[in-house]
């Protein structure tokens with residue numbers, strides 16, 4: 001059974017549908033890249049899986065459960081973590097409070113220690129307000145916050161977008177370790193080549209639809225795909 | 234002005250400032266967490282004053298009157314959330330702002346219907362003023378200052394030192410990320426409105442103890458309360474408290490210069506000047522990261 005199964009999901013924020021019938025699945029421990037042009041609906045897709053899109057129809061099954069009837073708060077509880085594209089930490093809260101504030105975490109104190117062990121830079125700056133962190137530290141905090149609830153699936157919305165080139169590699173390396181911690185990842189990326197390189201499979205979105213999908217090596221080798229969506233890099 | 238007059242004005246200003254700080258804190262908390270300026274804050278205060286007068290008349294005790302006012306006003310604030318403001322979740326601030334203006338008028342007309350325009354007042358035990366370095370302080374003023382300072386500190390302590398306060402700050406910072414972190418709105422909102430009710434109630438009883446209890450009393454305090462909330466940095470509760478105290482002092486100390494009637498004008502001018510020149514407030518707003 002797939003960990004996540006999305007079937008014919010459609011919807012948006014106002015009158016118009018941004019997502020126009022998307023099918024997608026993620027197996028346990030898989031890393032899956034979703035790429036596509038600006039405004040294709042990538043962020044909207046991930047928000048719909050998290051429950052943050054006001055209007056949404058279709059079928060989303062996670063770990064055998066129907067998701068669309070659950071509030072976002074409850075989706076966290078059953079194992080979905082989310083790192084938004086922007087504003088992905090609580091800037092006014094300290095680093096430690098960013099971790100402490102997450103609800104539904106069994107053994108919270110121990111879990112916070114785990115996170116601070118895993119991200120030593122955060123341990124050092126735990127009493128600093130999150131808005132004072134550097135871009136790389138902030139991204140680590142966003143990951144740590146999302147990992148607090150031991151998600152089986154992590155939704156990552158362009159986690160490398162705002163980072164300097166030397167940090168990009170670090171973040172991809174971090175994502176590549178997720179399956180080892182028994183978490184799957186849905187990874188939205190502009191850097192589709194680098195992202196597919198650590199992924200099992202990929203999907204390309206355009207105007208709210210999947211236009212191409214397949215195993216990562218196949219997509220990387222696809223001429224048309226390379227020309228249209230991967231760019232030079 | 235002589236030192237004694239100045240000191241008297243400063244004492245009066247401090248008490249007025251603590252009162253504005255309570256109202257400003259109620260406004261600021263609501264803006265930070267529920268994201269709209271609550272125009273019914275003043276009428277929550279009026280309600281509290283009437284509730285306090287009634288409960289004192291019934292029980293014979295000022296303390297019991299004040300405690301009942303806090304409980305009843307917290308109940309009123311929570312009810313206004315459950316029945317009215319909850320429905321505007323995720324919408325722009327226009328709808329809840331207009332609803333709060335409507336609620337303000339409704340509260341005032343219901344109060345007026347039941348109590349009429351007659352003046353009511355608390356029974357304050359008569360006591361001799363304490364003279365300290367030329368300043369005359371009534372014992373009741375000491376009580377007012379002490380109670381309001383404790384209330385302000387207690388509310389800020391809930392916000393900054395407790396788990397539910399941490400969740401409130403997270404919702405204030407980024408509601409969507411708060412949901413995606415598993416934080417349920419319900420407990421946060423019930424706590425928020427209880428705190429708003431408690432601040433308004435202590436402020437309302439304080440206001441009632443200083444003069445008489447009339448239906449417009451709270452509404453008149455709304456302007457300085459908004460000024461404090463804006464000066465302190467919109468959505469920055471600590472800033473609102475500091476700005477409220479400062480505003481009370483400035484109003485009182487400027488009385489010899491501009492006269493009593495123009496005190497409201499000071500609030501208005503500061504409010505508008507801040508909005509135009511420094512919309513983030515003097516103390517800055519806690520901006521969410523982008």
Ligand SMILES: Nc1ncnc2c1ncn2[C@@H]1O[C@H](COP(=O)(O)OP(=O)(O)OP(=O)(O)O)[C@@H](O)[C@H]1O
Nearest residue numbers: 013014018036037038039040041042043044045085
């Ligand atoms: N909160 C919102 N309210 C209304 N419309 C929105 C909202 N967020 C996004 N949209 C619209 O939905 C469409 C898809 O946006 P989305 O953010 O999902 O695209 P994206 O593929 O993530 O783009 P990007 O690569 O720029 O991040 C866009 O036309 C955008 O304007």
Ligand SMILES: [Mg+2]
Nearest residue numbers: 042043044085
């Ligand atoms: Mg996006």
